[in-house]
Amino acid sequence: MSSATMLLLFPSVTEKNMVKAKVTLQNNMQFTGTASSGHTLIMDAEHESGGQNNGFRPMELLLIGFGGCSGMDVISILRKKKQIVSGLEINVKGKKSGTAPKIYKEVHIEYVVKGKDVDKGAVERAIVLSLEKYCSVGATLAKTGAIMHSYRIVE
Amino acid sequence: MSSATMLLLFPSVTEKNMVKAKVTLQNNMQFTGTASSGHTLIMDAEHESGGQNNGFRPMELLLIGFGGCSGMDVISILRKKKQIVSGLEINVKGKKSGTAPKIYKEVHIEYVVKGKDVDKGAVERAIVLSLEKYCSVGATLAKTGAIMHSYRIVE
Numbered sequence: 001m002s003s004a005t006m007l008l009l010f011p012s013v014t015e016k017n018m019v020k021a022k023v024t025l026q027n028n029m030q031f032t033g034t035a036s037s038g039h040t041l042i043m044d045a046e047h048e049s050g051g052q053n054n055g056f057r058p059m060e061l062l063l064i065g066f067g068g069c070s071g072m073d074v075i076s077i078l079r080k081k082k083q084i085v086s087g088l089e090i091n092v093k094g095k096k097s098g099t100a101p102k103i104y105k106e107v108h109i110e111y112v113v114k115g116k117d118v119d120k121g122a123v124e125r126a127i128v129l130s131l132e133k134y135c136s137v138g139a140t141l142a143k144t145g146a147i148m149h150s151y152r153i154v155e
Numbered sequence: 156m157s158s159a160t161m162l163l164l165f166p167s168v169t170e171k172n173m174v175k176a177k178v179t180l181q182n183n184m185q186f187t188g189t190a191s192s193g194h195t196l197i198m199d200a201e202h203e204s205g206g207q208n209n210g211f212r213p214m215e216l217l218l219i220g221f222g223g224c225s226g227m228d229v230i231s232i233l234r235k236k237k238q239i240v241s242g243l244e245i246n247v248k249g250k251k252s253g254t255a256p257k258i259y260k261e262v263h264i265e266y267v268v269k270g271k272d273v274d275k276g277a278v279e280r281a282i283v284l285s286l287e288k289y290c291s292v293g294a295t296l297a298k299t300g301a302i303m304h305s306y307r308i309v310e
Binding site for chain 2 (some may be wrong): 016017018019020021023024029031034035036037039041042043045046049050051053055056057058059060061062063064065066069071072075076077087088089090091092093095096097098100102104133134135136137138139140143
């Protein structure tokens, strides 16, 4: 997206702490979503809900966002702690309520840290700092349900 | 993504009400995120946070998800009410807390409904039903801040 287009879509995007999104119906149950960073994705309902699975279910974006948010925290902290991390994978699993609104009642996040001689204590502290202090998506999800975490260090 | 790959990434994805995501560090602050529907996106930090803006900021995904979630509700309800809607655009704006965790303290969602002779009452009821009953992303965001809405009907 050009900066001219972004300015058109998000005229006051530079306002402090402000985040914007524009979501547009394409057809049937399919929507595009563009955020103030300029990136675009597709959302769609599943077949049983009249969609064609041409894109993400909106609730999936919360779990991906949680993994990305906490992953950015954890990798930054581990790098500051001079840990040599060759890979980081985060698996997030959410159990939704059976009745509307189908919020997440439980979320489990697993961190798989790859590297040689990575310090267990450093990994633990990085995860706790992210979950208890920095990760805004996690802090949001913690308001509707229990957040559980685990980690593995693999060489 | 092939169904074999999906099964490998998400072996128990068919479990009722369970949603999954796998988030993987690519380089620097860039992560890919794949959800149980099989779709993948890229997340990245902004330049000031050591990223390169090659993808979404994780917190943007919450606002896009909110627009998609409520948009799917509203378009379904309006179609059930036999309204002829030729377009639906949703603008979401979130103001984050100034301190960590930077959750959304205020979110404004604007619905722009396009169509000829679209009934104002039907639009209002569809929005209220979505925000008060069905939209799970909205119900999640409502736990951390105030949700405000507005709408416009344009021909």
